[in-house]
Amino acid sequence: MELHARRSRAPGTGRPAAVLRGVGRHVPAAVITNDDLAARFDTSDEWIRSRTGIARRHVVAPGEATSDLAVAAGRRALRHAGLDAVDLVLLATTTPDRRCPATAPVVAARLGLAGVPAFDVSAVCSGFVYGLATAGGLIAAGTARSVLLIGADAFTTIVDPADRGASSVFGDGAGAVVLTAGEDGEPGALLALDLGSDGTLADLITVRAGGSAEPRPAADRPADAWFTMHGQAVYRHAVRRMTASSLAALERAGWDVADIDRFIGHQANRRILDTVGLELGLPPARVYANVGEVGNTAAASIPLALADAAADGTLRAGNRVLLSAFGGGATWGSAALTWPDLPPPDPPPVA
Amino acid sequence: MTAEQVHALVEEFVRELHPDVSSVPTSADLAELGVDSLSFVDLLSALERRSGVEIPDDLLPRLTTVRDLMDHIASRAHA
Numbered sequence: 001m002e003l004h005a006r007r008s009r010a011p012g013t014g015r016p017a018a019v020l021r022g023v024g025r026h027v028p029a030a031v032i033t034n035d036d037l038a039a040r041f042d043t044s045d046e047w048i049r050s051r052t053g054i055a056r057r058h059v060v061a062p063g064e065a066t067s068d069l070a071v072a073a074g075r076r077a078l079r080h081a082g083l084d085a086v087d088l089v090l091l092a093t094t095t096p097d098r099r100c101p102a103t104a105p106v107v108a109a110r111l112g113l114a115g116v117p118a119f120d121v122s123a124v125c126s127g128f129v130y131g132l133a134t135a136g137g138l139i140a141a142g143t144a145r146s147v148l149l150i151g152a153d154a155f156t157t158i159v160d161p162a163d164r165g166a167s168s169v170f171g172d173g174a175g176a177v178v179l180t181a182g183e184d185g186e187p188g189a190l191l192a193l194d195l196g197s198d199g200t201l202a203d204l205i206t207v208r209a210g211g212s213a214e215p216r217p218a219a220d221r222p223a224d225a226w227f228t229m230h231g232q233a234v235y236r237h238a239v240r241r242m243t244a245s246s247l248a249a250l251e252r253a254g255w256d257v258a259d260i261d262r263f264i265g266h267q268a269n270r271r272i273l274d275t276v277g278l279e280l281g282l283p284p285a286r287v288y289a290n291v292g293e294v295g296n297t298a299a300a301s302i303p304l305a306l307a308d309a310a311a312d313g314t315l316r317a318g319n320r321v322l323l324s325a326f327g328g329g330a331t332w333g334s335a336a337l338t339w340p341d342l343p344p345p346d347p348p349p350v351a
Numbered sequence: 352m353t354a355e356q357v358h359a360l361v362e363e364f365v366r367e368l369h370p371d372v373s374s375v376p377t378s379a380d381l382a383e384l385g386v387d388s389l390s391f392v393d394l395l396s397a398l399e400r401r402s403g404v405e406i407p408d409d410l411l412p413r414l415t416t417v418r419d420l421m422d423h424i425a426s427r428a429h430a
Contacts, residue, residue: 051387233408236392271389 017189018136018147019182020337022083023345024076025307026069027058027173027294034168041164048168053270057171057295060154065097066174069300070107070152073174073307077148078111080345081178087144089118090135092127092151092299094328095158096120099210107150117144124205125266125327127151127299128175129195132323132335135179136190150176153298158207160226169269171295175303187317188340192252194245195333201237205229205328238272238326242334243279246324249334257281259320262339264309266325267291267301276324288314298327310345317341352402354425360401361417364394377418384417394420402428 033056034045048054060069070091078084089111091104104118123130128151135147152174159166182189209217209224217224242265250257257280265273270291277287290308297304302323309315317339324334362375369385381391395406398420404427406414414420 051389230408232388232392232411235389236396236408239392239396269389275393 015140016142016145016181017184017186018132018139018179019186020177020188020190020340021180022077022079022081022178022342023303023307023310024073024078024080024176025174025304025345026072026076027171027297027304028060028064028069030059030061031056032059032167032171037164037168041167043164043168051269051271052169053289053292054169054295055292058173059156060172064154066093066095066152066154067097067103067106067110069154069172069174070103070150070176071110073152073176073300073303074107074111074148074150076307076345077150077176077178080342081180083146083178085113086116086146086148086178086180088116088135088138088147089113090121090131090147090149091118092121092123092131092149093153094122094124094127094298095154111148113148123197123299123327123331123333124329125268125296125298125301126195126325126329126331126333127327128302129193129323129325129333129335130331131299132179132190133193133195133333136193139179139181146178146180148176148178149303150174151299151301151303153300155227155296155298158227160223163226165231166227166229169296171297173294173297173300173304175297175300175305175307177303177306186340187338190335190337192249192336193333194248194252194335195331196241196245197329197331199329201233201330202328203230204234204237204330234326235269235272237330238268239275239279241326241330241332242266242272242276242324245332245334246276246280246322249322249324249336253336255320255322255336260286260322261319262286262288262309262315262321264288264302264305264321264323266327267294267305268296268326272326301325307345310339310342315339352398352404352424352428354421357398357402357421357424358417360398361394361420364397375417377416377421379417380415381417382415398424404428
């Protein structure tokens with residue numbers, strides 16, 4: 001059940017490495033603050049902050065879809081990379097515009113890239129790391145010389161509006177990176193990956209109905225229409241798996257924990273990030289968090305954090321960066337790379 | 352790990368979270384002691400590490416008091 005991706009290019013294989021060339025991000029305009037939530041639910045700003053570290057989240061307006069977020073972030077990443085086009089588009093998402101077909105082709109077409117291969121990657125909150133592995137493999141195999149990888153989710157469209165916990169945690173957004181074929185070991189090259197899954201934990205994070213097993217919610221189970229999450233179990237599995245996966249990726253990269261300049265984990269909640277940092281023995285200042293401003297944006301969270309960290313000066317050329325995620329499936333994954341020398345991206349949003 | 356050692360560890364954990372807590376009786380409900388749901392998971396991790404006893408996910412909702420933790424761990428710990 002566990003899969004371990006190898007280095008994107010073993011030294012001397014002659015295969016191209018996937019090199020990060022640009023980042024982009026987008027969040028919808030509408031903001032929900034903790035006070036807004038306190039007006040709807042029995043909760044408070046202090047209660048939400050102390051448990052999640054989240055102050056606000058952006059949410060889609062009616063009719064605004066995942067593709068809208070993805071196109072905006074993808075366009076910015078292309079511009080940041082100085083490219084008009086790529087060979088292939090990948091979209092990591094759990095909230096596609098429609099159940100069928102995938103959303104990536106629509107996104108590619110709206111970016112003026114109709115004709116290129118485009119498909120969705122489904123690994124919930126680990127989707128972006130799985131997408132990095134997919135992009136790295138496609139570039140190493142010569143299938144594509146350049147890939148636009150977008151993580152985008154409109155999770156608030158699958159959360160029960162009456163669910164206080166999930167409404168407090170999730171926000172909508174998109175982040176994107178451009179990867180192109182380059183030299184092994186050059187700054188920005190994917191150095192190491194670790195991926196895994198455990199389907200015995202499928203019930204941990206789920207929307208039960210809407211798939212082939214239960215096409216419509218059973219009459220006596222209306223809640224099956226909505227997203228559900230077992231928070232305590234998710235927290236403990238997330239900490240264990242992100243910690244172990246981080247160590248596995250570090251080992252493959254030939255790095256020690258002390259070598260990590262920036263740890264950019266899936267922004268599920270501040271507590272998970274802090275605890276994983278503690279378990280790894282990382283100084284707190286090296287654990288990056290933007291979850292307070294955007295909430296948990298699922299597959300978008302790591303690329304959104306990368307874009308924000310690049311824009312606010314946290315990420316600098318030469319920084320050794322470790323990414324790690326845990327998500328529904330259960331799935332998890334980590335990736336190591338050295339941050340490349342990029343022009344400053346679009347400024348981060350106004351809080 | 353004995354029941355008393357579990358109690359001592361829980362007491363230490365609660366005092367670290369809330370230094371003003373005066374006592375941690377075995378009958379106390381963890382939520383009432385100010386141990387929120389994620390801190391409870393942190394406490395379980397600490398107990399698992401120290402005792403070597405694994406606490407399965409499905410048991411979590413049934414462990415609500417200090418006594419529940421003492422009973423579960425002390426009855427399964429080797430030493």
